[in-house]
Amino acid sequence: MQGLHAPELRGVLKTRDELVSAGKVFIVGAGPGDPELLTIKALRALEQADVVLYDRLVASAILELIPSSSERVYVGKNHGEQDSVQTEIMVLLERYALAGKNVVRLKGGDPFVFGRGAEEWAHLAALGVSVQIVPGISSSLAVPALAGIPLTYRNLARGFAVVTGNHSEESAPEWRNYAHVETLVVLMGVGERAHIAQNLISLGRDKLEPCAFIERGSTPRERVVISSLQAVANGETSIEAPAVWVIGHVVVVREQLLPQS
Ligand SMILES: C[S@@+](CC[C@H](N)C(=O)[O-])C[C@H]1O[C@@H](n2cnc3c(N)ncnc32)[C@H](O)[C@@H]1O
Numbered sequence: 001m002q003g004l005h006a007p008e009l010r011g012v013l014k015t016r017d018e019l020v021s022a023g024k025v026f027i028v029g030a031g032p033g034d035p036e037l038l039t040i041k042a043l044r045a046l047e048q049a050d051v052v053l054y055d056r057l058v059a060s061a062i063l064e065l066i067p068s069s070s071e072r073v074y075v076g077k078n079h080g081e082q083d084s085v086q087t088e089i090m091v092l093l094e095r096y097a098l099a100g101k102n103v104v105r106l107k108g109g110d111p112f113v114f115g116r117g118a119e120e121w122a123h124l125a126a127l128g129v130s131v132q133i134v135p136g137i138s139s140s141l142a143v144p145a146l147a148g149i150p151l152t153y154r155n156l157a158r159g160f161a162v163v164t165g166n167h168s169e170e171s172a173p174e175w176r177n178y179a180h181v182e183t184l185v186v187l188m189g190v191g192e193r194a195h196i197a198q199n200l201i202s203l204g205r206d207k208l209e210p211c212a213f214i215e216r217g218s219t220p221r222e223r224v225v226i227s228s229l230q231a232v233a234n235g236e237t238s239i240e241a242p243a244v245w246v247i248g249h250v251v252v253v254r255e256q257l258l259p260q261s
Contacts, residue, residue: 022129023050023101025093027117029110029136032143033059034218041134046070050101053092057108057242059219079168086116090123097129110138114164114187138162140185143217143244147224148257156249157182165189165196165245179203183248190241197233200247205229210251215243224261226251 026045031037038046046052049070054063056076066072073092077085089105096103111117111133124131140162144151151160160183163173178184179200189196190213201207207230215223227237229247254261 021100023097023099023103024130024132025097025103025105025120025124026132026134027105027111027121028107028134029115029117029138030054030058030062030106030108031137032109032139032146032218033057033061033216035059035061035065037137037142037218038062038065039134039136042136045104045132045134046106048102049104051096052104052106053089053096054106055108058106061219062106086119090120093120093124094127094129097124097127107136108139110136113138113140113162139217139242139244140187143214144185144212144246146218147212147214147222148254148261149212149214149246150250150253151183151185151246153250153253156253159183160185160248162187165192167192167195175199176203179205183246183250186245186247188241189245190239190243193232193237193239193245194235197229201229201233205247207233209247210249211245211247212251212254213237213239213243213245215240217244224254226254 028042028045030042043065046066049066051071051073052066053073053075063072075085075089075092093103093105105120107115107117109115117133121131121133141151152158159181161178161181162185163178165186166188175196186196207228209229211227211229211232213225225237225239231237
């Protein structure tokens with residue numbers, strides 16, 4: 001499997017004693033930003049952590065909940081360094097666990113939604129390190145909901161898909177597989193939005209279809225921009241990452257739910 005370094009490292013755990021004295025790694029979802037949207041299990045894991053390795057999108061209000069006695073390690077990734085930082089994260093997780101620490105690997109949203117949580121789990125599992133997953137509330141679900149946009153709605157949308165808009169990844173999405181999903185939720189799509197919208201229109205999606213970008217959802221700096229697919233394709237929207245982009249008729253439900261906005 002690509003991105004996994006387990007085979008070279010498998011020899012690290014040499015004895016049964018080392019395994020028994022190894023710490024445990026909690027792979028924890030921090031939710032979209034509002035600390036009140038952490039799960040109780042996530043909060044408990046943070047309170048008991050010896051060390052917390054956290055990502056760029058974990059809100060500062062959540063970092064404040066980490067006890068001052070715990071070590072905090074920032075492992076956020078900048079554009080272009082994803083793979084090298086990911087390798088370092090694997091090594092750090094393994095080192096802390098083998099040193100007998102209680103480790104929390106804290107990720108924005110849910111660790112299994114574009115979070116590489118499963119890769120980290122697989123790496124640790126191959127080494128014999130005990131892992132517990134603590135799912136988080138994904139921004140893909142919570143951020144539209146908080147902005148008054150339900151992903152499904154009777155007679156408007158019977159289903160939705162969550163897709164990456166990151167074209168720099170080796171596996172950019174095959175847009176024809178997503179073009180006609182009733183509600184399309186795009187994460188990491190701010191930079192490529194015009195290109196994505198053009199693609200969807202060329203694949204037959206209605207250019208007048210409404211869409212919404214919700215920047216920094218659930219935080220005090222949340223901003224919602226309502227637009228149309230055509231306007232996005234024309235480069236007429238000004239959006240800052242991180243944002244959840246919702247495309248579909250469910251966007252109009254917001255007018256009923258939050259009429260003053
Ligand atoms: C690498 S993905 C991680 C997704 C995360 N695991 C989740 O379940 O929410 C990062 C993307 O999630 C979205 N995102 C995460 N938190 C957000 C927030 N509070 N407001 C808006 N978008 C957010 C953005 O599209 C951002 O580019």
